[in-house]
Amino acid sequence: MENRENSTRAGVLARYGARLPLTKDTPMISLSEGSTPCIPAPRLAATLGLSSLYLKFEGMNPTGSFKDRGMVVAIAKAVEEGATCVICASTGNTSASAAAYAARAGLSCLILVPKGKISKSKLLQAQMHGATVVSVGGSFDTALSLVRSLGAAYRVAIVNSINPYRIEGQKTAAFEIVDELGQAPDLLVLPVGNAGNITAYWKGFVEDKAAGRIPSTPRMIGGQAAGAAPIVLGHPVESPETVASAIRIGNPASWKQALAALGESDGIIDMVEDEDILSAQRLLARAEGVFCEPASATSVAILGRLLSENRLPRDSSAVCVLTGHGLKDPSVEPHGHSSIDFDGDLAGLAKACKLVPL
Numbered sequence: 001m002e003n004r005e006n007s008t009r010a011g012v013l014a015r016y017g018a019r020l021p022l023t024k025d026t027p028m029i030s031l032s033e034g035s036t037p038c039i040p041a042p043r044l045a046a047t048l049g050l051s052s053l054y055l056k057f058e059g060m061n062p063t064g065s066f067k068d069r070g071m072v073v074a075i076a077k078a079v080e081e082g083a084t085c086v087i088c089a090s091t092g093n094t095s096a097s098a099a100a101y102a103a104r105a106g107l108s109c110l111i112l113v114p115k116g117k118i119s120k121s122k123l124l125q126a127q128m129h130g131a132t133v134v135s136v137g138g139s140f141d142t143a144l145s146l147v148r149s150l151g152a153a154y155r156v157a158i159v160n161s162i163n164p165y166r167i168e169g170q171k172t173a174a175f176e177i178v179d180e181l182g183q184a185p186d187l188l189v190l191p192v193g194n195a196g197n198i199t200a201y202w203k204g205f206v207e208d209k210a211a212g213r214i215p216s217t218p219r220m221i222g223g224q225a226a227g228a229a230p231i232v233l234g235h236p237v238e239s240p241e242t243v244a245s246a247i248r249i250g251n252p253a254s255w256k257q258a259l260a261a262l263g264e265s266d267g268i269i270d271m272v273e274d275e276d277i278l279s280a281q282r283l284l285a286r287a288e289g290v291f292c293e294p295a296s297a298t299s300v301a302i303l304g305r306l307l308s309e310n311r312l313p314r315d316s317s318a319v320c321v322l323t324g325h326g327l328k329d330p331s332v333e334p335h336g337h338s339s340i341d342f343d344g345d346l347a348g349l350a351k352a353c354k355l356v357p358l
């Protein structure tokens, strides 16, 4: 057998196990998660007027989102601790990831989702992996409070990001950026929903600095959707609404930790309108060839907003985290796109397609 121990294909536990809370009894589960590309985005950088921009494309993870990094650790620890059933609330990606890793580890999986509010593809993933799916009236926040109640009274391991192993696994994305770029960027830009990921990135960079791998940490820049922006507004949002269903969250579990990361890093959190999220998504797809889901494009949208308002220096280097793949949410309209019907006329077709004759 090939030696996969140090390969980037070996997954998060093998690659960063020394910096994770593993023991000799932790099973080395892997679906080859992590080691996602940091893609240079020169056209987008020029459009935004920024000196350097990379896209950390987390949509390249096995279930199509960043959740796999934390889930592999949470599931491995659940197995180690003797769990047979895991449970989570989700806007979609956490449930897809939990279902896949539970299947991989031979655990049963129970998922609570806001009824009618998650993308069909994400629901399909959970169902294909054999999870039990419960639809809950209300928002993600209602589902998460039910999960907390069930976790307190029944033999189930909670794998939401209130589980600290999730944060441990997700911090490895910060390690990868440092390992790949040889340094931390000036700005780390990401969408903020339940606020687990901003907490995790900050933890990763702080650990890298403490270990002497980087001289300084980046400023953490968070984006929320205007209809679901509790941290920006400073109070919970009762009925969050946004086209970016992944971050339709009104009362983030890691609110305090997010504020700490923002404060300690001289960071900024602000909000963007849905139309700006969707145009950032199209810009990424058309200018750079990278297709991410709407929630993920919030990172580029907030970066654009802050630069246009001169709230960030243009000579900064930035990494935008694209948290999930575009195929995750097929409800989005390819605005301004029209396909052409072929009616049997080849010359007419060539003309309609603006082809130049030989």
Ligand code: AN7
Pocket: 065, 089, 090, 091, 092, 093, 094, 095, 161, 191, 192, 193, 194, 195, 196, 197, 198, 246, 247, 293, 295, 296, 323, 324
């Ligand atoms: C694509 O799946 O909360 O701030 O239940 O799927 O760490 O919550 C998803 C969140 C950003 C926000 N981008 O991250 C869930 C869930 C995508 C996401 C976020 C999510 P956090």
